[in-house]
Amino acid sequence: MWQSSGLNSQVLWTEFSEPVLIAYGAKLNQYINAPYHQWWRFVTPMFVHVNVIHIAVNMYSLWILGPYVEKIYGSAKFVVFWVLTGIAGVVASYLTVRPGLAGSGLGRFVFKSVDSPSAGASGALFGLVGVLFVFGIKFRHELPEGFKRAFGTGLIPVIMINLFIGFLGRSFIDNAAHLGGMLFGAALALVVDYRRPGDSHGSATVWRVLQIAALLLVVLCFWKASRNFSTPTLVQISVTPRDVFLNYVNVMNQAQETVAAIVTESDTSTVGPTVQALQTVAAPDAQADELRKRLIELLVKSTSPAVASPSPSTGPRRGPKLDAETLKELEVWKSDYNAWHKSKEQSFSH
Secondary structure, three states, X not given: OOHHHOOOOHHHHOOOOHHHHHHOOOEOHHHHOOOOOOHHHHOHHHHOOOOHHHHHHHHHHHHHHHHHHHHHHOHHHHHHHHHHHHHHHHHHXXXXXXXXXXXXXXXXXXXXXXXXXXXXXXXXXXXXXXXXXXXHHHOXXXXXXXXXXXXXXXXXXXXHHHHHHHHHOOOXXXXXXXXXXXXXXXXXXXXXXXXXXXXXXXXXXXXXXXXXXXXXXHHHHHHHHHHOOOHHHHHOOOOOXXXXXXXXXXXXXXXXXXXXXXXXXXXXXXXXXXXXXXXXXXXXXXXXXXXXXXXXXXXXXXXXXXXXXXXXXXXXXXXXXEOHHHHHHHHHHHHHHHHHHHHHHHHHOO
């Protein structure tokens, strides 16, 4: 992925571009749906990460949690758990791209207003947390005291802290994937017994077959991804019309998250970085450039007291609520942008 980004060291610490993430298998509903039907994107995202920090944090978490699950359930079940809970997380992320439900602060915690790339092993990691949580409760009478403190209800503080972090970072953290993986992991632990000394050979064989099947599924999905892979396009990532279009849409998607935060929560904390991103992104055509400039003007206008109606004090990160005229202008802009996106999607997506 780094080579496909032109060996630009900056992307290792910030974020790989949207075309690179998509090419290597990130989840994007647009490509899972018709007419592309890239179903393999339900599997590949758990092995794709947005930067070095992302994969380092997730692999450190795996190093901490993984050995517990593997020792308790065995390596075969561990692999099956990892793949299935990772898929469950991606499915949950896919199902929660619901702009109509992402209006409130709580709604934005789970639902997403725009379809943007999603990647990372967090769904599978939360799946392991779900497995250990239910294991600790289900077999609490068989566990030593130290294990009781580490698993089961002992994991509640860890879960709550991570959910709180997810709420604070709901604009860029895929909380639906986390919850989907954790709930599916909990469900697996409810029905799957841990590895006991007297386990039958037949049971172990079944799980070994499932383990091999899970690994083959991963190989198959990345083979499918490789058939969709275009190295020349990626190396020259800023010159093709398709890549300019995708990068522009990604920035506009992020800008709409900022707009949603302003409208629903009077949160103007991300207006500055959003405006900067809009000013630097290349526009694929003249109409796109005009839409970008209009949005920048509206975002700047949204922070001006002259276009705001009074609101209760909500802390230093909150601005006054927008007046009816500005809200109407934002709605008109959104309608114009959606019409442009729909008209250009087919021509730029190939």
